[in-house]
Amino acid sequence: MQTLALFDEPEISREPKQIADGAMLLPGFALAVDRELLEAVERIVTAAPFRHLQTPGGLTMSVAMSNCGHQGWVSDRRGYRYEACDPLSGQPWPAMPESFAALVSTAATAAGFEDFKPDACLINRYLPGAKMSLHQDRDERDLSAPIVSVSLGLPAVFQFGGLTRKDAVQRVPLMHGDVVVWGGAARLRFHGVLMLKAGQHVLLGERRINLTFRRAR
Numbered sequence: 200m201q202t203l204a205l206f207d208e209p210e211i212s213r214e215p216k217q218i219a220d221g222a223m224l225l226p227g228f229a230l231a232v233d234r235e236l237l238e239a240v241e242r243i244v245t246a247a248p249f250r251h252l253q254t255p256g257g258l259t260m261s262v263a264m265s266n267c268g269h270q271g272w273v274s275d276r277r278g279y280r281y282e283a284c285d286p287l288s289g290q291p292w293p294a295m296p297e298s299f300a301a302l303v304s305t306a307a308t309a310a311g312f313e314d315f316k317p318d319a320c321l322i323n324r325y326l327p328g329a330k331m332s333l334h335q336d337r338d339e340r341d342l343s344a345p346i347v348s349v350s351l352g353l354p355a356v357f358q359f360g361g362l363t364r365k366d367a368v369q370r371v372p373l374m375h376g377d378v379v380v381w382g383g384a385a386r387l388r389f390h391g392v393l394m395l396k397a398g399q400h401v402l403l404g405e406r407r408i409n410l411t412f413r414r415a416r
């Protein structure tokens with residue numbers, strides 16, 4: 200029986216791609232569990248709703264955020280930090296689902312980082328027009344652990360820069376199901392997300408959800 204070559208092509212493009220020393224794109228790595236991830240996100244944001252945090256400078260972020268896991272990333276006039284409880288409810292953040300931890304540890308291993316055990320999962324929600332300016336993730340105590348970032352919903356353009364703000368910035372298109380892992384020599388590279396374009400995703404409609412896993416403590 201003949202198979203159309205067309206059907207094999209997505210598999211070919213699922214080869215891991217190195218973005219920089221210590222940074223890998225794993226195309227479609229989370230696709231097989233996308234619905235499971237999104238159902239878990241729905242449960243989490245029922246308990247800990249998305250909110251637009253304030254920057255220390257007093258601006259309101261365009262990306263809405265929530266968290267699950269032992270630690271949650273928050274920002275307000277007092278600064279950026281991790282908190283064990285949701286400031287909105289005073290309750291601990293919802294637990295990190297087993298399925299998240301398993302996926303993320305496998306992705307980290309595939310990118311060359313063994314034994315990644317995240318204690319924090321930041322959930323970012325982008326609607327069209329939302330963006331995340333270039334920044335470093337450096338509020339974590341142990342910078343030897345990588346960062347694992349899972350993209351769901353509308354496509355976005357990830358900006359991946361260098362260790363200083365003025366270094367050249369690569370543009371990496373991120374599609375539903377893509378996973379990016381960066382650590383080691385790349386751990387403190389600047390990164391961000393360009394303004395989300397309008398569109399419709401079959402599972403998420405007009406939204407992009409990003410899950411960013413880190414070892415905070």
Ligand code: SIN
Nearest residue numbers: 323331348392409411
């Ligand atoms: C982040 O840097 O926290 C978010 C990255 C993303 O949304 O892809």
Ligand code: FE2
Nearest residue numbers: 334335336390
């Ligand atoms: Fe980040």
